[in-house]
Every structure is written in C-alpha cells, then in structure tokens.
Amino acid sequence: MNQAADSGGQRPVTAGERGRVTVTAPIETTGSATEVQPEAVLAGVDKGQIEGRSLGQIAWSRFKKDKVAVAGGVIVILLIVLALLSRPIQALFGLDPNTFNQDLIDPNTSIPQGDFGGMSWEHPLGVDPKFGRDIATRILEGSWVSLVVAFGATILSNTIGAVLGVVAGYYGGRVDSIISRLMDTFLAFPLLLFAIAISATLQGGAFGMEGLPLHICVLIFIIGFFNWPYLGRIVRGQTLALREREFVDASRGMGAKGPYILFRELLPNLVGPIIVYSTLLIPTNIIFEASLSFLGVGIQPPQASWGGMLKEAVTYYQVDPQFMIVPGLAIFVTVLAFNLLGDGLRDALDPRSR
Template sequence: MTAPIETTGAAAEAQPEAVLKGVPAQRIEGRSLGRIALLRFRRDKVAVAGAIVVILLVVLAAFSRPLQALLGLDPDSPHQDLIDANTTLPKAGFGGMSAAHPLGVDPKFGRDLLARIIEGSWVSLLVAFGATMLSVAIGTVLGVVAGFYRGRVDAFISRMMDVFLAFPLLLFAIAISASLQGGAFGMEGLPLHICVLIFVIGFFNWPYMGRIVRAQTLSLREREFVDAARGMGARGPFILFRELLPNLVGPIIVYSTLLIPSNILFEAALSFLGVGIQPPQASWGGMLNQAVKYYEVDPQYMIVPGLAIFVTVLAFNLLGDGLRDALDPRSR
C-alpha cells in the first residue's frame, strides 16, 4: 500500500505525516566518528578475537605475581626429583608434563614452565610497551614538526631519520646492552636491564613512526580546517597541538599496535643472544636461548616459549589490522 500523494501543479510530493503514519516516534541520535569506528571493528570477528587475546595477555602480565601466589607457582623453584641425574632431562612424560606441571619442566633444574611463562609475560610486555611509547613520543613530535614547517626543519629531521635507519640496529643494541650489563645510572640488575632494553629498542625505532606521522602531516596541513585556523590568527604551536595532532590519533594508534609485536620479537632476540634479560629472571627470549641445547632431546622446552611469542605477536597484529580497517576503511 503506497502513501497518499498530494499534487500541486506539476510536482508530486509525499506528505511526511503519511509516510510516518503508524511508525512510533523515536529520537534520532547522531553517531560520533569513534562510535562508527567501534561498530566497524566489532564486525571484524578476527580482530575482536585478537583484541580479546591481547586483553587477556595484558591482565596476565599485570597480575602475574598474584596469580602465581594463588596457584602456588614459583618460577625459580627447582624440582630435582623430576630430573634424571644422568641425562639432566625430565624423567617421565613429554617434557615432564603432569597434573602438577601442565606445561612440563625445564631440563637440568626442573623449574615449572607454566610459572616461567607467566613470569616472563610481564617482562616482555613491559619492555614492548615502554619501547613503543618512547618511539611514538619521539616520532610523533619530530614527524609533525617536520611535516608542518617543512623547509630546512623538514630536511634536517628527515636526514636524521635516514641516519638512524642506516644504523645496524641489532649490532648497535647488542653493543650497548652488553656494555651496560654490570651497572649504570645508579641502577643494576633487572631494573637496569629493562630500562636499557626500553631505551635501545625505543630510541632507535622512532624514525618508522616519524616517517608515517610526517607523511600524514604533509597531507593534513593542506586541508581547509588548517587554512581556517590560520585565517583566524592561530599560530604554529596552536595548529600543531589543537588541529593536527587530534587528526593523527588514528594512524598513531594503528601503527603503535603494529609496533608492539615487533618490539616483543626484538626483546626476545636480545634475550636469546644473552644481552637482554639475564637469568635467573624468566623471559621468553631467555627461555628460548636455554632451550637451544635441548631442542633435539626435549623439544617441549622450546615449543612452550615459542608458542607464547607466536600467539602474542599474532594477536597484536590482528588487532592492529582491525583497528586500521576500522579507523580508515578507505585503506582496505
């Protein structure tokens, strides 16, 4: 049944009262850009699964010590009764797996792998998040300044990015980490190792963020809202922090989520090479380093930390891809 039409001259127009007759009155609410992005993100089931895993990992890392106390786990407690004195390998099961040790125990010392995975989670995530925040802070500031002011400022910052990208980062990180193992800046032990890793990884990775922010700023500075701000008498700092930076939040968040897994892998690589987190403190890369000696006779010791790194990196990558599609659907 069609709505009644009122004809006036040559024009025919449906009356609003007729079109909406019988439809309950509802308040029409607008959707913010953030809400629209959230709805897009929720439609991506793979990204949502990655976000759930990331949240669980963050909660696990934040409450690792209380969780170990609740479960009665000790990452440094040896169980020599589970180790064969002749072969220094677990006596029974695949890698010493049992009801008391569901992920098995490490060779030689018999330490519970579940406890060491939980203990190593906060170390890996703390280093990754700290290094990412440092890279984002430096790269965002220098990138937006270079893209907005251009000219000599842009040339200087861009050449500085090229210099940092030309460094053999892994060799440089190994040299710095190895030289500061004993003590420096009034710190020693685990706090020193964590701070050194955050500085080395974060400080030498900022050019990647800087290039992305610079490219986005070059595009945004030509938009009408920047011209309007200039026409109203706004100066450079105001335009930078009140006009440009809010419009850069999306790309910064997306790239940050993609930078975290690479930093997790970098920390694991340094710990694997023996210049990162030092034993007996548990770390996923350190566990892989120790597992190299036993991978042929006890592969369980390598599989467990390897899967922990794989699942963590995959979850962050899926989350980053989902956020990119949600915040910038035209990039798909």
C-alpha cells in the first residue's frame, strides 16, 4: 500500500484517506473555541447572538435612533408627571392658583410691578395683571385639566372608532355601508358650532353633576364622540387588507366565530396604527379644549385652564405680553412634543412610511 507522510511528522496518510482530507476541514489544535470545534458552529456558538427579536423590540430599536422623537417622548412624560403631581406639588409648596396678590399690581397702570410681568424668585413666570395670581401655579393647575380632557376624549373616540371600523371592514356588505354612511354623517357636523351650543346649554348643571366635573365630562363627550369617524376610517381600511390574510383564514378553518376573529385576531394587529393615531389626536384635542375655553364655553373660571388664561390675556396683551406668551408657549410645547412622538412612533411601527 502506498503511503505518504506530511512534513510535520504526523502519521502516514493513505490514498483513500487523502481523498477524504481534501473535503474535510482540518481541526486545529490551537485557537479559540469557535475555530477548534466546527460542530459548535452548527449548534450555534453563542445562542444570544442569533436569538430572534419580537416586533416590539424591533420597533423600540428603530424608535431609539430617532433622537427628535425621543426628545418629544421625554417632554411628554415630564408633562404627564407634572400634570399628575400638580395638586401634590401645590400642597407641598403651599401654592394656590387662585390666591390674589393685589399688592403686586401697580394701582396707576393696572399691570404687575417689576420687569417682565412681575417675574421674581417667588413668581418665576410673573403674575397676571388682573388679580396678581401666580402664572406658574396656574399653568401647573391647567396642565392636568388639558391632559385629562385630551386623553379622555381620545380614549372615547378610539374605542368607538376601532370597534365600528373593524366591524365595517370585516363584515363588509350592508354593515359596511351603514357604518360608512354614519361616518360621513358625523364628519358633516360643524363640530365647533355644535360643541359651543352643547357646552353653553349644559353650563348650569346636568346628569346630577355641576361645576368642574360637569365641564370636563361634557368636553370629553363632545370631543370624543364626534371625532371617532377619523380613526374608524383608518381601522376600516386596514381591516379590509387584514381580513384576507392567512391567519384569518386559519381561524375560520378552525371554526372561530366573527367576534373571536374581530377581537382576538384583527384588533391586536391594529394596535400600531391606533397608537400612532392616538399620539397625533391628543394634541388636536388639547387645542380643541383650549379653543372652547378661550370662547368661554369650556372650563369655567376660577378653575385655571390654558385656553381660559389666553382669553384673560387678550385684554392685557399690549401692556403685559408676558401674560399671553406663557400659556401660549405651554400649548405650543405640549402639542409639538406629542406630534414629534407620534411621527417617531409611526416610523418605528411602520418602516414602510420612511
């Protein structure tokens, strides 16, 4: 038998073995574990490196790359925390948004004493020229009112719009026609005029409520109940595409009924568009609530609200512009932060929109 020895002094290799060596990767005796064990490559050298990621993890990794959206999200979180803690903060520091400080108002000019609207260490954003109330405290007090109305109206409109939209898109036919015409009817309402009329009618008391709770509930109902068709159309369009997917056919094949498919199969796949639309709807509701309060049919004084503060500032904007700038900036920053967050979530949850 012919044999050949290699230059390294290893055992002789037969002709048959030489053929096998040419197709087999040599195993080195030095090096890392990755190099010395080819079978480890087949099993996965480091299982953590090849572990799959969920859709939420992928969306979060995309969202983190958008620094502008992250900044908007941080501002939104801070605003929510301040709104939730507004009353405890006022109690902790002994603040009262309705405390009159007439001694801070110049009796001759009827404007706050000092520069920039009476700004000082005690009143960092100045005082209002009408009663000398601290503007910073009133901004803090008005924050929770605006956010409660905006979030409440968004939840109401999204609940109605998501349910009716997915029903219309899934069943189609006459059901779709009825719900679609209902959407068109609601969209045809002159919402602002209708809201003014309803709010003015229910100012005294209704449904066993009065005062601030009544005003908040009325605003949530008006804004939320008449805005649901916007989300309803989005959900209906998405459902028309999803109902033809394989997982829906599989559910039907397994005997699943309509309600199960709607709420267990279709709606979970619509969470992304609903979240994105919510972040874009909240700032719209904040502006709407401020508009109604500015017109005098929203939150009523002495309760502080950003729109109400702008209404009071109209009389004094020439002699004390500070009184108008501060609540205007509060609305501007809040709306901008929610819009930036919404744009970032849209790109993260739907990469096709990039």
